[in-house]
Amino acid sequence: EIVLTQSPGSLSLSPGERATLSCRASQSVSSSYLAWYQQKPGQAPRLLIYGASSRATGIPDRFSGSGSGTDFTLTISRLGPEDFAVYYCQQSGRSPTFGGGTRVEIK
Amino acid sequence: EVQLVQSGADVKKPGESLRISCKGSGYSFTNYWITWVRQMPGKGLEWMGTIDPSDSYINYSPSFQGHVTISADKSITTAYLQWSSLKASDTAIYYCARLKDSRSYYCAFDIWGQGTMVTVSS
Numbered sequence: 001e002i003v004l005t006q007s008p009g010s011l012s013l014s015p016g017e018r019a020t021l022s023c024r025a026s027q028s029v030s031s032s033y034l035a036w037y038q039q040k041p042g043q044a045p046r047l048l049i050y051g052a053s054s055r056a057t058g059i060p061d062r063f064s065g066s067g068s069g070t071d072f073t074l075t076i077s078r079l080g081p082e083d084f085a086v087y088y089c090q091q092s093g094r095s096p097t098f099g100g101g102t103r104v105e106i107k
Numbered sequence: 108e109v110q111l112v113q114s115g116a117d118v119k120k121p122g123e124s125l126r127i128s129c130k131g132s133g134y135s136f137t138n139y140w141i142t143w144v145r146q147m148p149g150k151g152l153e154w155m156g157t158i159d160p161s162d163s164y165i166n167y168s169p170s171f172q173g174h175v176t177i178s179a180d181k182s183i184t185t186a187y188l189q190w191s192s193l194k195a196s197d198t199a200i201y202y203c204a205r206l207k208d209s210r211s212y213y214c215a216f217d218i219w220g221q222g223t224m225v226t227v228s229s
Contacts, residue, residue, distance in 0.1 A: 035215035037152075044202055044222050045144075045152065050215035088152055094166055094212050096142075098152040 002026055002091050004099035012107045019076040021102045023089035028069050033092045036065055036074045040085045109133040111203050111220035118226045119193050126189035127223045129203030136184035137161040140206040143188050147199045158186060193227045200224050
């Protein structure tokens with residue numbers, strides 16, 4: 001099983017600031033198979049990024065993904081008030097796994 | 108509109124059985140696989156298993172195989188998750204989601220149901 005470790009566990013930032021979230025895999029993951037999701041309280045997860053760097057339909061361009069191999073990053077260039085949430089990375093395949101999540105909180 | 112609509116919250120006693128549902132609409136149900144994901148209270152996301160609605164082939168997570176049954180009825184574009192004997196530790200929100208690419212495991216989950224809260228308590 002591929003284990004995904006997200007860091008930091010939580011991030012305290014102000015609106016307008018840049019957020020950088022990390023996802024490290026226990027073994028190499030094809031970039032094509034790495035996704036990021038956003039989850040707000042009481043809501044289902046929402047797909048943000050797939051294929052490591054492609055934005056899903058309707059996702060604003062302040063969200064960007066990068067990385068390869070075992071290290072991947074989700075960057076939110078300027079935090080909007082609606083971006084404070086928990087973010088999960090996920091690798092796909094016959095045995096998909098999720099990271100433990102990073103909570104982005106208002107400072 | 109492409110959507111997955113799940114059945115409502117349920118409260119059960121330990122040992123009882125339960126089946127929750129996930130109805131797809133707005134797309135060709137048999138062309139996209141459906142997955143189930145568990146979220147225990149205050150915790151992260153766990154993949155449970157994926158079903159191909161066209162032939163009901165199922166790929167279970169080893170962590171959940173034998174504890175739950177996933178099925179689908181393509182005639183009514185609905186997938187199911189069921190338990191024969193619930194435990195208190197099954198208390199969680201359960202989400203169904205669609206795999207983004209037709210007939211492939213190697214893709215993200217692009218459409219999610221709203222979640223079904225299952226509470227198991229004596």
